Amino acid sequence: MTFQNWLELLFVCWGIVGTIGVLVERIVHKKSPGARSIQFVIAINILPLIGFLALESKLSNEGVGTVLGVIIGYTLPGVLKRGPWGKPKSPAETAPKT
Numbered sequence: 001m002t003f004q005n006w007l008e009l010l011f012v013c014w015g016i017v018g019t020i021g022v023l024v025e026r027i028v029h030k031k032s033p034g035a036r037s038i039q040f041v042i043a044i045n046i047l048p049l050i051g052f053l054a055l056e057s058k059l060s061n062e063g064v065g066t067v068l069g070v071i072i073g074y075t076l077p078g079v080l081k082r083g084p085w086g087k088p089k090s091p092a093e094t095a096p097k098t
Contacts, residue, residue, distance in 0.1 A: 004055055011048030018044035039075050046071060 019041050026033050033041075050067050053059035059067070
């Protein structure tokens, strides 16, 4: 087995273990998967796909950068709008300071 094959196997395991980890965490805390959990699962399953395509030279360097930028833009919006416990901040806290 080549190094590339091992790396691809690691990518597959990463997606599976990450998805199971999120589901177990949600079950242990007796909560349903929220929007952030679903976004995280999608991201950890798309990243190995990008790795496969990059290793097989099916996706150019520019394409890899673009897809990674899209994933970052998809997973990070609203992070600064939330308080420390995931509750939306009050309008006074989010108002611009003059």
